Amino acid sequence: MAGSGLELVTPHGPAGVAVLRFHESTRKETLERFGLHEVPPGSVHLVRPSLDGEVLDEGLLVACPDGSLELHVHGSPALVERLLVGEPSARQSSAGLSLEAAALARVPEAPCSAGARLLLDQGRGHLRRSLVEILARADASQATNLLDHWRLQRFWLKPVRVVLVGEVNAGKSTLFNLMIGEEQALTSSEEGTTRDAVQGRGSLGPWPVEWIDTAGERDDAPLAVERAGQEQARMAAAGADLVLRLLPMDGGQSNHPSPSLGSSLPSPPEVILRSRGEQASARRPSPDAGVALDVLDDPQGARAAVARCVLEALGLPGDWTRTSGQAALYDKSQAEALAAFLGGDSSPLQALLDISD
Ligand SMILES: Nc1nc2c(ncn2[C@@H]2O[C@H](COP(=O)(O)OP(=O)(O)OP(=O)(O)O)[C@@H](O)[C@H]2O)c(=O)[nH]1
Ligand SMILES: [Mg+2]
Known part of the structure; x- marks a missing residue:
């Protein structure tokens, strides 16, 4: 599971308890996934890992001193496999993927057809073209427009x-x-x-x-x-x-x-x-x-x-449509990069564009 942010620490095979470790880099999303915010080092939390709406098990989430998080669950190989395969960052890690490839990788996860269409458009390069223009022309209004739409349309990607x-x-x-x-x-x-x-x-x-x-x-x-x-x-x-x-x-x-x-x-x-x-x-x-x-x-x-x-x-409108073929953000990291650009730092935006297929 190297690179996915989640690894099995205990040996493979049946066991009383299995320990899975979430890498420090996925700490924030892992805590959010379990309904937690910041947790002090050494603290232990009762959690119920779920996959596609189904609660898989009850376990303990341990906040390790090095910033990583450990999930202690029953050591059934079937359960461990579902946790590893179903782990969102293992299924849709966007690290190292281009804006287009990362968008297409997320299409199966979209919770509604509007979200799937939005991702397909970005798979065709609309977001890249818009971000290139924003950087070339220092176009703050186009950047603000993308951010305003992200505030609403993010709910097409995560309910x-x-x-x-x-x-x-x-x-x-x-x-x-x-x-x-x-x-x-x-x-x-x-x-x-x-x-x-x-x-x-x-x-x-x-x-x-x-x-x-x-x-x-x-x-x-x-x-x-x-x-x-x-x-x-x-x-x-x-x-x-x-x-x-x-x-x-x-x-x-x-x-x-x-x-x-x-x-x-x-x-x-x-x-x-x-x-x-x-x-x-x-x-x-x-x-x-x-x-x-x-x-x-x-x-x-x-x-x-x-x-x-x-x-x-x-602040959500009761009716909202998006013209197809338009650029849209589809990840929080993109919104953060645009906010940094508006604050005068264009390097995170450039980094998003640096990866291509
Ligand atoms: N008259 C009336 N009864 C209601 C209404 N909403 C719920 N009830 C009744 O109130 C009772 C409790 O409803 P639940 O939905 O089980 O309440 P709950 O908040 O989930 O309860 P817990 O799970 O015990 O915390 C049931 O008998 C419902 O039929 C309402 O708007 N009017
Ligand atoms: Mg109830």
Whole structure:
């Protein structure tokens, strides 16, 4: 696995425990993948590695003093192989690839057809031509235009990640099922029904969305498994693009701690929603206490209200198309290189262009 950023440290073959090491250079994306931000050296975190939406196992992520991260999982060869083969940087490492080849390598991963078309265009050299022009003419407005579009179109390449949090029984799983359009999560009037985070794919207008339902919050969770689920919910929320906090109409606290896990990075934006909206006329909370949803009696209205909240909070238009054959950024490193160019340093941009087929 040399060069892919992930290697098996323990011997191949059946074992009690397998240890996989993520190279220091992939630290940031690895932490994001597990819903974590910065973690102190020597710390250990419970994680659930997943592939294409399926949770593969429960494991421990260890932050090593040298900056690398180790994943300790059960040593089943089948599991280890899936982790190695499925590792995103192993499948689509863009290191050493030209702008065109790296774009084409990502097409199978695109979460929507608009994203696939965007990548195919860059495979035909549109981004290269635009970046060459930007450098030759010191064209700040073309650079700014590409960056403005990246802010939106990045969600065609990696879905918007929306995490539902809130106290037990608030109606998170009911809302989750509504937003993905199927009964994937278990719902019940019993508190503490959801114990593991559940992921499901949906879309809002042109934007693919990864919805994540989580274990509810309560101070006196009786079982360790529920407390682990609550910790997992905090980790998922910290890695979200948007957190939706669901509170019942007739109560609930909106002042829970932010999900930053003590990181110095900013917390994701959070929007308050109120379930059991049918009680709104009887007990109307203050106008700034959140958008009321009547999920059971008016699912369509509730869905539309949540869609509006999400799009507005993230500044995403409800309708967005792109003319084919246009240049577009498709990786954060390209956006960073353009930002450096606008700040007066063109060397990262030049480095992107230096690799050709
Ligand atoms: N009347 C009414 N009931 C609702 C609404 N949304 C959810 N419920 C009911 O509230 C109960 C709890 O819903 P869940 O979706 O399981 O709640 P949860 O937040 O996922 O609960 P935990 O998994 O225990 O944290 C269920 O009986 C739902 O049918 C709503 O808008 N109105
Ligand atoms: Mg639930």
